[in-house]
Amino acid sequence: MKRSLILFAHGARAASWAAPFERLRDGLRAQLPGTPVTLAFLELMEPRLPEAVAAQVADGAADITVVPVFLGQGGHLLRDLPLLAEQIRAAHPGVRLHVAGPIGEDPAVQAAMADYCVRSLS
Amino acid sequence: MKRSLILFAHGARAASWAAPFERLRDGLRAQLPGTPVTLAFLELMEPRLPEAVAAQVADGAADITVVPVFLGQGGHLLRDLPLLAEQIRAAHPGVRLHVAGPIGEDPAVQAAMADYCVRSLS
Numbered sequence: 083m084k085r086s087l088i089l090f091a092h093g094a095r096a097a098s099w100a101a102p103f104e105r106l107r108d109g110l111r112a113q114l115p116g117t118p119v120t121l122a123f124l125e126l127m128e129p130r131l132p133e134a135v136a137a138q139v140a141d142g143a144a145d146i147t148v149v150p151v152f153l154g155q156g157g158h159l160l161r162d163l164p165l166l167a168e169q170i171r172a173a174h175p176g177v178r179l180h181v182a183g184p185i186g187e188d189p190a191v192q193a194a195m196a197d198y199c200v201r202s203l204s
Numbered sequence: 205m206k207r208s209l210i211l212f213a214h215g216a217r218a219a220s221w222a223a224p225f226e227r228l229r230d231g232l233r234a235q236l237p238g239t240p241v242t243l244a245f246l247e248l249m250e251p252r253l254p255e256a257v258a259a260q261v262a263d264g265a266a267d268i269t270v271v272p273v274f275l276g277q278g279g280h281l282l283r284d285l286p287l288l289a290e291q292i293r294a295a296h297p298g299v300r301l302h303v304a305g306p307i308g309e310d311p312a313v314q315a316a317m318a319d320y321c322v323r324s325l326s
Contacts, residue, residue: 087325091275099278102308109318117325149321153213153273156221182324185317186224194316195307196231199271202304203209203239 083178086118086143088134091151092158093123100127103151118143124158131166135174145178153186205300208240208265210256213273214280215245222249225273240265246280253288257296267300275308 091103103121110119122134150159167181213225232241244256272281289303
């Protein structure tokens with residue numbers, strides 16, 4: 083089954099906000115040749131998650147992993163994302179949709195963030 | 205000069221959202237004995253940044269580093285935070301306030317996030 087990856091971020095008004103997510107996507111594309119990697123946003127930016135999934139399905143993906151590029155787990159991940167995932171599964175019954183935990187709760191990401199804080203101390 | 209660290213995050217309605225920031229703070233306290241480390245929020249959660257700074261200043265801090273625990277650089281970091289920093293500097297002229305770049309743009313944090321995405325692939 084062709085697998086693919088969607089980085090799901092909040093979205094913002096300022097275009098500059100998306101820069102680190104685009105860099106993350108570009109790095110993953112280089113690291114994972116043959117695995118489509120695209121961005122999707124909850125609000126304010128395009129594409130939204132259903133459109134991003136539809137595009138990957140049209141491209142042949144049947145096993146899609148969504149990584150929430152969020153630091154904390156608030157209402158967006160506790161309510162909005164499960165609802166979106168449910169709608170997406172109903173729209174694409176042949177597709178396996180796996181939703182990972184938020185990136186900010188990963189211990190290795192936490193350790194890298196702590197290191198950055200220590201290095202930032204003046 | 206006594207230095208201290210403030211982790212500045214967005215804030216959210218769900219209390220669960222703050223968990224990774226509290227974990228980051230607790231880890232840094234263990235890593236940096238003698239350096240006060242506290243949280244501050246832009247909105248929806250307490251304390252806000254001016255109150256967090258005032259508490260550290262009352263505690264003797266004179267060299268405060270603020271690390272924005274944000275992934276992207278949108279209006280909150282481009283407009284709200286510089287304005288807050290300006291007000292804080294005016295309120296505490298004897299205090300050095302250093303504002304770091306957003307945690308999500310650090311290359312080592314980016315690398316850890318990329319690793320997490322690869323590991324999350326089903």
